[in-house]
Amino acid sequence: MKPVYLPDERAFIRYIDVPGDDPPLLWLHGWQCSSTGELMPVAVQAPLRGRRSLLVDFLGHGYSDRPPEFAYTREAHARTIVALIDALGLSECGLVGHSMGGAVAVHVAADRPATVSLLIMAEGAIDAGGEAPFGGLTEEQFVTHGFRELLEAQSKEAEAQPDGLRAAHLGITRTADPLALHREGVSLERGTDPSVRSLLRTLQIPRWYLQGELSDPQPDLQHDLAAMRVSWKVVPKTAHAMGLQNPEGLAQAVAEAMAASWPG
Secondary structure: OEEEEEOOOOEEEEEEEEOOEEEEEEEEOOOOOOHHHHHHHHHOOHHHOOEEEEEEEOOOOOOOOOOOOOOOOHHHHHHHHHHHHHHHOOOOEEEEEEOHHHHHHHHHHHHOOOOEEEEEEEOOOOOOOOOOHHHHOOHHHHHHHHHHHHHHHHHHHHHHOOOOHHHHHHHHHOOOOHHHHHHHHHHHHHOOOOOHHHHHHHOOOOEEEEEEOOOOOOHHHHHHHHHOOOEEEEEOOOOOOHHHHOHHHHHHHHHHHHHHHOOO
């Protein structure tokens, strides 16, 4: 576990550095998740062996700090990843962003076009959700009782299926800061300005969108991304939580995208 201090946020962001060849992949997790919890099983699979991976926990998640004054929007998270890239002195890197992390990755790539040379979005949340998070609870309501109630409901689901996905994911969700989750949920509902799609359209690097085979089909999204020349790949035997459901399959898809986009 390695820390990097972010002076503007007065907080430490933390990551795990899996050694291997550069340029590294930076792994950016989704909402209610952490890279060290959800995406680590992917980065260490055989198809990616020998590639350096940086598993980054956003502020408010996993092992990173939880500054209460932080905005926890996708744009704010992107600023911290840009600061991390600069602090580490990376001259080139690829980004693998899952769900919310996919949108954050687009913002990072747009901000550092000379450094980010590959963008992989694993069911990236590139559009606004349009629905109030957590049943419309206010930030204060969610922090005081909503988060506890969410965990209680998820615990019952996990106990009913102790070998299921919820049982694995619950341990990751418990490490998140409720303030961060609510602010991120509001950010996902409202979208960004400029929009993630508009930024994605301007990028001149190889871009990939990975869709779970068991997720709902998205023909309109696939058509729109094809028009932007974003490559589309299906990850077998998984739905949205592909880092937990089929880590080897996700690793294979990432490795294939790398091979096509990073010759040699």
